[in-house]
Amino acid sequence: MPPEPDHRLFFLLQRAAHTLRLTADRRCLAAAGVTTAQLGALFAVRDQRGLTQQELARTLGLRQSAVTPLVARLTAAGLVARRAHPHDHRAVVLELTDAGAAAVRAAAPEIDRFNAEMRSLLGDDGFAGTAAALHKLAHWRPLPDR
Template sequence: MSEPDERLFFLLQRAAHQLRTAADRRCLAAAGVTTAQLGALFAVDGEPGVTQRGLARTLGLRESAVTGLVARLTGAGLIAKRAHPSEHRAVVLELTAEGAAALRAARPEVDRFNEELRALLGEQGFSRTAAALYQLAHWEG
C-alpha cells in the first residue's frame, strides 16, 4: 500500500477545485447561480445595507473582483444598487425578489451537499474539517 499523499497545499487545491466544480454544477441546476454568486447573495442577504467594499471584505476578495461580480448579479436582476445614505460615492446592495428566490432555490441543494460531505467524513470528521478550514481561511501566514 502506498504512503498517503502529504502535499497538503496541493491536496487543498485539488479538493477545492473538485468541490467547487460539483457545487457550481448543482447550484446552477437548482438556482441558476454559481457558488461565487451564491456566496455574494448570502452575504448581501445577511448584511442589509452592505456596500461593495463591505462585500469585498466579507467575501475576502479584492474590490475589483467584487465590482465584476456585482455587475453580473445586477445584470441578472438578482441584486439592486441604491445610493448610500451618507457616502455620496458609495452604493448599498440589496437582494431583489429574484435574488431572494435564487437563495430559496439553492438552500436545499446546499443542505444536501453538506449532508453528503457529513456522510463522507463522518460527523466528527466534518466538524474537525470545518474547524480546521476556518482556521486556515483566517490564517495570516
C-alpha cells in the first residue's frame, strides 16, 4: 500500500522552495555569476525604468533592510548603477549596466532549462496550475488575528 500523501502544505512549500532555490542558485551562479535573488532584482531593474530602491523592495516583496545589501552587492559587482533621482534628492534610481544585461542574457538558457524540467515533472497542465496556485499564495493577505 503506498504511503498516504503528506498534507502539511506549509512544510511542503518550504521544502520545495529550499530544493528549488538551491538548484536554481547553483545553475544561475554557474551560468551568469548571480543568485536567483540577484537575478530577480536585475529583472526588476531591467523591466521598470526609473526604479528606486524602495520600489525594488516592494516589487520583490522584501524589506528595505534586505534590499540595501542586495543592491550594494549588485553595484559592487558592476551589474547595477545608481544615479540621482530626477525629482527626489533623497532617492536614487537603479539602472542595469551592460554587465547586468549580459548576466540576465547568460542566465536565460538556465531559466528556460529549469522551467522545461518543471514542465516535464508536472506536465503542462500541472505546471500552469502550480504557477497559478503559487501566484495566489504569493499575493494572499491573511485575515487579521482576532
